[in-house]
Amino acid sequence: MRWLLAKDLLILRRSRLTVALLIVYPVAIALLLGLAISRGPAAPRVAIVDETPPGQTVQVGAHRIPVSRYAQELFSQVQALSTASRAQAIARVRAGDAVAAVIIPADIATRIASLRPASVEVIYDGNALEQALVQSSIESAIARANTGFSEQIQRPTAATLRAILQGGETGLLGGPPDAIGLARIPAALSALVARAPAGAASGQLRRIEASTAFAARELSQSSRLLATVGEPIGVHSSVVAGRRTPLDAFAVVVAVSVSLMFVCVLLAAGGVALEREENALARLARGLVSAWALLAEKALLGAVCAFVLAFAMIAGVGAFVTLDWSRAGQWVLALALGAGAFGALGVAVGALAHEVRAATLLAILLSMPLALLALVPRGAVAGGFYDAIGVISFVFPFRASLQALDAAVNGSAPPIAGSLAHLVLLIAVFASLARAGLMRAG
Amino acid sequence: MEVRAIGKRYGALRALEGVSFTVRAGEMLAVIGPNGAGKTTLLSILAGAQRPSSGSVTPGAASVGWAPQQQAVYSRLSVAENLELFARLEKVPDPRAAVERMLEQTGLRARSRELVGRLSGGNRQRVNVALALIADPPVLVLDEPSASLDPPQRVRLWEFVCGLARAGTAVVFSTHDVAEAQRLADRVLVLVDGRVAIDAVPEQVERAGGGGGFEAAFLEILRRAPEPAPAPDGITDERGTGP
Numbered sequence: 001m002r003w004l005l006a007k008d009l010l011i012l013r014r015s016r017l018t019v020a021l022l023i024v025y026p027v028a029i030a031l032l033l034g035l036a037i038s039r040g041p042a043a044p045r046v047a048i049v050d051e052t053p054p055g056q057t058v059q060v061g062a063h064r065i066p067v068s069r070y071a072q073e074l075f076s077q078v079q080a081l082s083t084a085s086r087a088q089a090i091a092r093v094r095a096g097d098a099v100a101a102v103i104i105p106a107d108i109a110t111r112i113a114s115l116r117p118a119s120v121e122v123i124y125d126g127n128a129l130e131q132a133l134v135q136s137s138i139e140s141a142i143a144r145a146n147t148g149f150s151e152q153i154q155r156p157t158a159a160t161l162r163a164i165l166q167g168g169e170t171g172l173l174g175g176p177p178d179a180i181g182l183a184r185i186p187a188a189l190s191a192l193v194a195r196a197p198a199g200a201a202s203g204q205l206r207r208i209e210a211s212t213a214f215a216a217r218e219l220s221q222s223s224r225l226l227a228t229v230g231e232p233i234g235v236h237s238s239v240v241a242g243r244r245t246p247l248d249a250f251a252v253v254v255a256v257s258v259s260l261m262f263v264c265v266l267l268a269a270g271g272v273a274l275e276r277e278e279n280a281l282a283r284l285a286r287g288l289v290s291a292w293a294l295l296a297e298k299a300l301l302g303a304v305c306a307f308v309l310a311f312a313m314i315a316g317v318g319a320f321v322t323l324d325w326s327r328a329g330q331w332v333l334a335l336a337l338g339a340g341a342f343g344a345l346g347v348a349v350g351a352l353a354h355e356v357r358a359a360t361l362l363a364i365l366l367s368m369p370l371a372l373l374a375l376v377p378r379g380a381v382a383g384g385f386y387d388a389i390g391v392i393s394f395v396f397p398f399r400a401s402l403q404a405l406d407a408a409v410n411g412s413a414p415p416i417a418g419s420l421a422h423l424v425l426l427i428a429v430f431a432s433l434a435r436a437g438l439m440r441a442g
Numbered sequence: 443m444e445v446r447a448i449g450k451r452y453g454a455l456r457a458l459e460g461v462s463f464t465v466r467a468g469e470m471l472a473v474i475g476p477n478g479a480g481k482t483t484l485l486s487i488l489a490g491a492q493r494p495s496s497g498s499v500t501p502g503a504a505s506v507g508w509a510p511q512q513q514a515v516y517s518r519l520s521v522a523e524n525l526e527l528f529a530r531l532e533k534v535p536d537p538r539a540a541v542e543r544m545l546e547q548t549g550l551r552a553r554s555r556e557l558v559g560r561l562s563g564g565n566r567q568r569v570n571v572a573l574a575l576i577a578d579p580p581v582l583v584l585d586e587p588s589a590s591l592d593p594p595q596r597v598r599l600w601e602f603v604c605g606l607a608r609a610g611t612a613v614v615f616s617t618h619d620v621a622e623a624q625r626l627a628d629r630v631l632v633l634v635d636g637r638v639a640i641d642a643v644p645e646q647v648e649r650a651g652g653g654g655g656f657e658a659a660f661l662e663i664l665r666r667a668p669e670p671a672p673a674p675d676g677i678t679d680e681r682g683t684g685p
Contacts, residue, residue: 282514289531
């Protein structure tokens, strides 16, 4: 086996372009994937047309809130492109300069002031997928802007309610200079009732006292109610088991796993296919090298090369992302078994293909979707489809390798032992398939 | 080499049936027959690259050198590297010495450092044959060794192979060139539809075919051969072209 390994290393050394591609391509793909995962989606570029007259306000109690505050809230949620007219905004969307246009109509202030429903107009372009993505992000941005604007309305409204309850100098338009607060009226009435002669007027005063006390009690709850309406439910998050993986550390794990997979599967598959392409398989099969030894050599070649590259990637990325080097032993274990499983998958692919180009194509066609499927988060797709993805991901090594490396690098759940056992099982399965394929071929 | 009642099946398809013959040391046996007669299948079984469905071959693959029809050489290794690799895989006691010997015998010394992929078809075939001989086997099996060669290269190849036979190597070779078989072989085995139609010296083959020259006799033998049993379920007969 060692002579075949030496032969393959010699051929690799002579195939500099192939080796360069084997390193550059997966690393580039891995970095792109890593960047896409570690950075959240950018704020959408939106053309905003504010048609409200300058200086227009909404009167809330003693306060006047400029309608332009709404536009400012919206501007803070998106990459805003201030646009003069509706036509210009549509032109910007059509030109691809903005993903959508938001038109704030001129009558929005009067509608809010008169308690009529107010709305903004959103204009999209692009295909159905783009529209769905843009609509989702724009609606989210508008919802956040609405929340911000409603907080600005809620604060003076609460202050007005407090002034009505507590009295004194309210500052309210038309309000008395020293108003008796609603909360104080029942006590004042009670004192009056006590001094008033018994009779019809006294009974009337008691009814007024009871009604005022009820109104004051209910109104005192309003400030808290307003805050609840503004943000009814807060969020406190925790994870079931293991540590919470920072997104950038997870991106490192994804990038390394993708590189490990590509290099290993391509090399192992190409190695087996090359033996067939050169017609050497039949010569070797005459008892010079057993089928198991041949497959082990090719899987080992891919695994060792991929392991070295993957470990170098982790070590290199460690300069930019905080990694726990005390867990390096677990990294090695996860990478080694992951490489073994990808190597076994690679030789199985190679045993199916008759030439290197077909093996390479098959390896890429198989690996790329598997990696993408394994990265689909729970909840991103319908339940049944996610279950199907789960089954596919279970029978191929990418997800198990990713989970093992994530557990090794970040201490995340599920525990590393389960993933490693899964990888061992997959090594056995794919090695057996590869041998069956090789024997069937000849 | 002794071959006893070899049969080979690919599912319902019979590629070989009851093939028996012997080859003595220093003897050259030519296997001829039409396309699909089972020549390549027979030779790959003699070489140990395929297992027969029935029958036996002695000696085993370790004593047989094999040059397959499709050249089995690593194109990104040099001539010397190919030879050394197979010398080591064949567990030759002194691989370097074996490489030197083969470079000398095959006249490839001047090309020893060249990558095989850059050699001409003839020189690649010489490497293919040299790999079969690297372990100095007592039996040499050559599957259409002259197919890709021009006339001068053919002459050089057969001079080399005949020299090996004179030195005691038993040689079994297949060819489509019946004149080549008549001229070079001590015995000719005509294979038709996986069965031996005749196994005799060239002169006997010519007489058995009614005279009129070796090629005419060969064609007559093919004509007289019984029709093969029809393949079940409409399977077309492509025997001998198996893996």
